[in-house]
Amino acid sequence: MGTLLKTKNGTYYDHISEQGYSRRDFVKFATFMTAFMGLEHSMVGQVMKAMETKKRIPVIWEHFQECTGCSESFIRSDHPLVADVILDNISLDYTDTLMAAAGHNAEEAKQKSMKENYGNYILVVEGAIPTKDGGVYCTIAGRTAVEILKESAAGAAAILNFGSCSSFGGVQAAHPNPTGSVPVGDIIKDKPIINIPGCPPISEVMTGIVLYYVTFGTIPELDSFNRPKQFYGKRIHDSCYRRPYFDAGLFAETFDSEEAKEGHCLYKLGCRGPVTYNACSTTGWNNGVSFPIKSGYPCIGCSEPGFWDNGPFMERLTNVNGIGIEATADKIGKIVLGTAVAGVAVHAVATNLTKRKELKEANDCGEDNLNNIKS
Ligand code: FSX
Ligand code: SF4
Ligand code: F3S
Numbered sequence: 434m435g436t437l438l439k440t441k442n443g444t445y446y447d448h449i450s451e452q453g454y455s456r457r458d459f460v461k462f463a464t465f466m467t468a469f470m471g472l473e474h475s476m477v478g479q480v481m482k483a484m485e486t487k488k489r490i491p492v493i494w495e496h497f498q499e500c501t502g503c504s505e506s507f508i509r510s511d512h513p514l515v516a517d518v519i520l521d522n523i524s525l526d527y528t529d530t531l532m533a534a535a536g537h538n539a540e541e542a543k544q545k546s547m548k549e550n551y552g553n554y555i556l557v558v559e560g561a562i563p564t565k566d567g568g569v570y571c572t573i574a575g576r577t578a579v580e581i582l583k584e585s586a587a588g589a590a591a592i593l594n595f596g597s598c599s600s601f602g603g604v605q606a607a608h609p610n611p612t613g614s615v616p617v618g619d620i621i622k623d624k625p626i627i628n629i630p631g632c633p634p635i636s637e638v639m640t641g642i643v644l645y646y647v648t649f650g651t652i653p654e655l656d657s658f659n660r661p662k663q664f665y666g667k668r669i670h671d672s673c674y675r676r677p678y679f680d681a682g683l684f685a686e687t688f689d690s691e692e693a694k695e696g697h698c699l700y701k702l703g704c705r706g707p708v709t710y711n712a713c714s715t716t717g718w719n720n721g722v723s724f725p726i727k728s729g730y731p732c733i734g735c736s737e738p739g740f741w742d743n744g745p746f747m748e749r750l751t752n753v754n755g756i757g758i759e760a761t762a763d764k765i766g767k768i769v770l771g772t773a774v775a776g777v778a779v780h781a782v783a784t785n786l787t788k789r790k791e792l793k794e795a796n797d798c799g800e801d802n803l804n805n806i807k808s
Contacts, residue, residue: 445484462514471663483648491554499560502633503596510636511720556589558599565613600628607741632735669706703747705734
């Protein structure tokens with residue numbers, strides 16, 4: 434786990450080596466992350482070069498109204514270097530959850546880092562910000578979240594909102610939103626903001642954005658909700674392994690049915706996959722091991738704005754955007770099969786399956802790159 438201000442200077446690769454990782458680990462990590470970021474295989478060298486030559490970017494990580502699931506997701510990545518790149522190598526100058534220091538020491542370290550790195554650090558925010566009654570519903574050391582956020586944002590080069598709470602308000606902002614919670618973007622208007630929603634988001638996606646910034650010195654292309662397109666450009670439905678069942682009109686009616694076990698579509702059990710943009714069905718969680726639908730539970734749309742109010746969960750959607758009808762699941766299956774949408778959707782599934790395969794190969798072939806890639 435990260436130690437406060439341990440990695441003050443040096444490149445990412447210096448720190449990766451310091452942590453005891455081998456060159457082989459580094460190449461495997463770079464290969465995996467390049468594929469994960471959706472970049473061409475030929476870009477592995479550039480990613481490695483950036484990590485070998487660029488000094489680490491300081492990260493200040495604030496927590497406001499949330500459950501800390503985003504941090505949990507982040508540190509529990511199946512890929513050991515994913516968390517270590519941020520915690521030990523990109524260097525975490527302040528996070529009240531993970532840092533070793535506490536109280537006044539922690540606060541002093543944060544103030545020092547923000548001053549020294551003014552204009553250059555990345556601000557990561559987890560959690561929404563309550564604004565009602567002067568913001569009193571989230572205070573840390575006597576200061577409101579609004580006050581702390583404004584101070585931390587002032588010297589940030591960019592803000593990464595980790596999770597649906599800081600991105601869109603999340604559970605706190607659900608009706609009737611008793612504390613007047615808002616996302617970061619409602620308060621900070623003069624900084625580049627990247628939303629990385631999900632409740633929580635996939636850990637490799639969080640690292641992928643930081644690594645992209647490190648490699649290219651710029652933020653990736655965003656959609657209309659400020660989500661990076663390479664991870665949020667497709668619907669869960671577009672690459673879901675249960676999709677052939679949807680297209681064939683075969684649906685599980687209950688969770689404990691044989692059909693559910695066999696892989697029939699969970700649409701009738703409330704799946705939000707057709708209206709949810711996230712990478713879960715393409716990349717999977719925990720190094721591709723699984724994701725909610727694969728575990729037998731419908732997608733609840735956790736990366737979409739206002740998902741808590743888009744319920745009740747476990748009840749089927751009646752209106753699927755993009756397909757543009759209100760109909761029963763059976764009708765949707767038939768209509769998708771019978772229109773041009775089918776062509777687009779099948780193509781998307783095929784594309785995403787290719788990406789999934791590439792990721793697996795990247796994971797397997799990192800070692801080969803030791804010989805093939807000039808560093
Ligand atoms: Fe929110 Fe993250 Fe959900 Fe929890 O911090 S996105 S409640 S998983 O933890 O902010
Ligand atoms: Fe998969 Fe859900 Fe789409 Fe069915 S509705 S194919 S379970 S994403
Ligand atoms: Fe969330 Fe749906 Fe993925 S619930 S974790 S976006 S499958």
